[in-house]
Amino acid sequence: MRSTRWKAASRAAIALAGAGALAAGMALFVTAPASAGTTLGASAAEKGRYFGTAVAGFKLSDSAYTTILNREFNSVTAENEMKMNATEPQQNQFSYGAADQIVNHARSRGMSVRGHTLAWHSQQPGWMESMSGSALRQAMLNHVTQVATHFRGRVVAWDVVNEAFADGSSGGRRDSNLQRTGNDWIEAAFRAARAADPGAKLCYNDYNTDNWTHAKTQGVYNMVRDFKARGVPIDCVGFQSHFNNDSPYVSNYRTTLSSFAALGVDVQITELDIQGASANTYRSVVEDCLAVARCNGITVWGIRDSDSWRASQTPLLFNNNGSKKPAYDAVLAALNNGTTPTDPPTDPPTDPPTDPPTDPPTTPPPGRGGSTATVSTNQWPGGFVATVRVTAGPPALGCSPVSTPPPTGPSATKPWSHTLARTALPAT
Ligand code: 9MR
DSSP: OOHHHHTTOSSEEEEEEEESSGGGOOOEEEEOTTSOOSSHHHHHHHTTOEEEEEEOGGGGGOHHHHHHHHHHOSEEEESSTTSHHHHOSBTTBOOOHHHHHHHHHHHTTTOEEEEEEEEESSSOOHHHHTOOHHHHHHHHHHHHHHHHHHTTTTOSEEEEEEOOBOSSSOOSBOOOTTGGGOTTHHHHHHHHHHHHOTTSEEEEEESSOOOTTSHHHHHHHHHHHHHHHHTOOOOEEEEOOEEOSSSOOOTTHHHHHHHHHTTTOEEEEEEEEETTOOHHHHHHHHHHHHTSTTEEEEEESOSBGGGSTTGGGOOSSBOTTSOBOHHHHHHHHHHHHOOOTTSOOSSOOSSOOSSOOOOOOBOOOOOGGGOEEEEEEEEETTEEEEEEEEEOOOGGGOEEOOSSOOOOOTTOOSOOOOOBOOEEOOOO
16 A cells, blocks of 8 residues: 555554545645654644544634644644534534634634534524424424535534433433434434534544443443444544533543443544643543544644633633643653554453454555555445554655645545654665
């Protein structure tokens, strides 16, 4: 797989990620783990992950804000601009201006975009709040279809459904107008999203699902297991991970992530913030993600403390004047020390994955100058991640910084993300 073109790369790892059929898309991470990254995004990419932030569209005119955003992050979630009340303020009248501004800002700088969110009991437009029954079901499905279609090819993962489970000990669904349309509303939303954008990863996203022993966590787990068993198109689970004194980080968080991953879904930390921003706790969260092969990205819910929905808790990585906090240093160090995405999870899976197992790496004999290349793939229904690892021979073969991305081949039509650190000299 392009091994001659890349054989002189200096200890480079390339992850190709795609969704849908081969023709639907690919993504590249090209990195040089030998040199530690100096930004969150670059360091995460070296481990085959992204590091993202929530972005508020109206702050894109704040240069202090965009300086940090553009320097540190390689994934973006619209904090409010893709929600139902923002994108369909009047029934069947869609409004994408604010969301498109964020998407364009991100994609023009090589950042990927998480879509948040297609169906939620909260932040509904007024016309939807007063609906019920089959009319609401149809309106919800139309919303999912229209919005996912609008962003098709530009959003790598959607929070299709947000926060549908109840807090407390029931482990069941939250009451809402959407829930009252029938228990199958979640899977109906996922099927509509898949039909509208077959290339996007489709996630269920929730909060207070971090503690493996909690009923809510188990309720979501059972739903995902059931969806996988019945072929409902779900690819990922988002853990918001808003940690605070009432809902603290717990040491079984890694078990939660790995147990969900063992169901055959990716797991993503989607709205991370930690009251007081303990460096140790941030470090633990990053280490837990890196320990789970299918934990493929972390998003913090804002940039500076003053950007946080919980600003008084000072829960983020940058202080109000944009300086890096100790938590930032801890996260960067944890990313640079972390494992690669092809490592197995550290916790044993609680159930066998339902997806086909990851192919074993194929290791050709060492090439000229002692170079080696391995290729492994991780597949799920409708998509795949291919990881190409190239280890160089002696420095005499040479490598140099580049400014253009590698060729992605005739079937790579939708870049997911790429970070390019080094390239190979042509084989001679
Ligand atoms: O950060 C968002 C804040 O600006 C909004 O006022 C609020 C309205 O519900 O939503 C916040 O984001 C939420 C996210 O969409 C879902 N998980 C909880 C987040 C914090 O409330």
